[in-house]
Each structure stands twice: as C-alpha cells, then as structure tokens.
Amino acid sequence: MMSGEALHYAEAEAIGSEEIPIVDFGRFLNGDAADRAAVAAEISAACRRIGFFYVTNHGVPETLRENVLGEARAFFAEPMARKMECAPLKEGQWCGFVPSRGAMEGWEPGGSFKTADAERVSGGTLEQFNMMRVLNADDPNYGGADPVYQRNLWPRFQPGFVETMIVNQRAVLKLSGELMAALSMALGVEEDFFARFHRSPLATFGLNHYPARTDTQPSDAVGVGAHCDASSFTVLLQDDVGGLEVRDPSGRWIAAPYVPGAYVINIGDTMMAWTNGHFVSTLHRVVSRRPVDRFSATMFMNPDLDARVAPLDAFLAEGEAPRFEPFDNGDYMKSFYQRFYNVWKKVSPISQ
Ligand SMILES: O=C(O)CCC(=O)C(=O)O
Numbered sequence: 001m002m003s004g005e006a007l008h009y010a011e012a013e014a015i016g017s018e019e020i021p022i023v024d025f026g027r028f029l030n031g032d033a034a035d036r037a038a039v040a041a042e043i044s045a046a047c048r049r050i051g052f053f054y055v056t057n058h059g060v061p062e063t064l065r066e067n068v069l070g071e072a073r074a075f076f077a078e079p080m081a082r083k084m085e086c087a088p089l090k091e092g093q094w095c096g097f098v099p100s101r102g103a104m105e106g107w108e109p110g111g112s113f114k115t116a117d118a119e120r121v122s123g124g125t126l127e128q129f130n131m132m133r134v135l136n137a138d139d140p141n142y143g144g145a146d147p148v149y150q151r152n153l154w155p156r157f158q159p160g161f162v163e164t165m166i167v168n169q170r171a172v173l174k175l176s177g178e179l180m181a182a183l184s185m186a187l188g189v190e191e192d193f194f195a196r197f198h199r200s201p202l203a204t205f206g207l208n209h210y211p212a213r214t215d216t217q218p219s220d221a222v223g224v225g226a227h228c229d230a231s232s233f234t235v236l237l238q239d240d241v242g243g244l245e246v247r248d249p250s251g252r253w254i255a256a257p258y259v260p261g262a263y264v265i266n267i268g269d270t271m272m273a274w275t276n277g278h279f280v281s282t283l284h285r286v287v288s289r290r291p292v293d294r295f296s297a298t299m300f301m302n303p304d305l306d307a308r309v310a311p312l313d314a315f316l317a318e319g320e321a322p323r324f325e326p327f328d329n330g331d332y333m334k335s336f337y338q339r340f341y342n343v344w345k346k347v348s349p350i351s352q
C-alpha cells in the first residue's frame, strides 16, 4: 500500500454471532462442576477455531459499563487542545490521549508479532485514550522503578473520569481472573495455571473513538487496521454501532456485532504462543460503515513483567515441535510502547 492511499475493505460476508459463540458466563461463575465444565468446553472450541467469543452474565454491572462509555464520549468530545493536555510526552511512554493516525503506514495496532507477517496494516480514523492498571499500595510493583510502570495521564478537567475508570479496572480485572480460570480449564490444566503468570499483570486499558463516517469518506473507512492483539487475552466492551470484524478460519471477514450486555473476549499473541497455536490469535479490524460515532473500551491482559513466554510443555502433544520463539514479556511490552511512542510523535501536534 502506498502511503496516504485509502484502504478499502469489502463488506463483511456474514454475521459472526453464529461463528463467534455467545457464552453464558453466569454458568461458570455460579454453576456446579458440570456447568463449569460445559462452559469451559464451549470456550475451548471457540478458542481453537476462531479465538473470539462473547460472554454474557459476566457480573460487571450495566451501569458501570454505561458510565465507562459515557466518560469516553465526554472525553473525546473535548476540544483537541484539551485532549492533548493528557498526552504522553516522555520517550517510550504510551499512556494518555493518542490522536488519529489517519492512513499512516507502519503503525501496528495491537502491537502484535503475528500481524506483521499476516497482513500489511495501516492506521485508521480512531483516536484513543490509554491507561495502565492502577497499582494498589499492596502490589509488589507499587512505586516500581522500572519505567514500564508509567504514570497514567488523567483528564483532571473531567469530574468522575478517574473514579469510573478505577472502578471499571477492578471489575474487569476480577472478571479476567475468572476468565483465566475458564481458559485454564478449557486447556485441561488446573484452574490457577495462568494466574501464576499474571500476579502483577501489565494489564492495560483503552478507550476508543471511531468518528462517524463522513460523506467524503469511502463507505468502508478504516477505523482500526487489521491486527492481532499482543495480549494474553483481550476484554472488549463495544457500543451498539457495530463495525468490529473478525477473520474466520476460511479467510472471510465476518461481522462481530453488538450483543446486548456482552463483552467480546479474544485470544492474543501471548496465549497463542503459550499454547503453541492451539488457541488462536485472530486478525480483526474496525470498519466505519455508518455515519455514527462509535465508542469502545478495552482491557488487554498482559502477563507479569518478568514472565517468559514460550510454548509450554503442558500443551505440546507427544512429538509436537514448538512453533514460537521464546520471548521476555518485559522486552516485548517495552518495544511495543516505544513503537507506539514513535508513531505518537509523528501525529502529535505538540511534539514538534
Ligand atoms: O474497538 C474495537 O472494537 C476493537 C479495538 C481493538 O481491536 C483493539 O484496540 O485492539
């Protein structure tokens, strides 16, 4: 693709809710052993086939989910100069506001090591607000000297924002603990198997704004280019506008529409590597096909700073060769932040 040239995405071919199962997670949270095993089996099938599933009855209150998207709407409606007050200024940082990257080439949404091989990617119309997990005083990394524990850059001018985001972090992290147990069961290992790689996880949170498609844009304006996520797994809250699309195993792009009350869960590259590809990290993108603003909120569950990621013996069949090179999560996260910062510098009106 030439720099500046618009990407065109054909209409998604199918509605994904048949291919992306809706899992009643209440059966895992509140059910008996048989219910939990049934949920784990559904999740296992989804993660091996497409790497995406929805969860409903997940325990996160509707009012909290609405407040998160409400704060996102209010923040992104601020004038650009105000939003830029919360922008990363230090080398290698990532927190805060990130303006739209337009058709910029070379930006890797999601920070995936898989995407680069899979498909050329470019920026898109989205603008973002990035947050790190807020560390409690009893966290082993509270006040940590490593620059990976960068500071959040909160919009102090927006009352209620910080509190809502912190309450949301707690709720989504709690859900993530349960999801990790379910993913462990789905892989046939003990329920706390993945918890030991996520003791003080480098979990990150994002708010996304995909501006409404304008009359002068193509009917398939790219919101975020096709990518995989760098995470162990991702928890996504989307509003009812739609536009998320996932590449199914046959290579078709399918819509992952809004499902009332649900989170979308997807496997990231780290989980793919641990499981030697038995759980798949799948290309996805957001295409703005409608003249309506879209908002979403993400949580990327990333492992501990010192976690070493490599295909694990527990998931290798007899004689199965490892398909992924080992890597240190700390190096991986730092290079992700650095690349992100380098792009941010190019699009930031105040960095010149
Ligand atoms: O906004 C969405 O629906 C998806 C966002 C996404 O894929 C990401 O932030 O990695």
Ligand SMILES: [Fe+2]
Residues within 6 Å of the ligand: 110, 227, 228, 229, 284
């Ligand atoms: Fe993503």
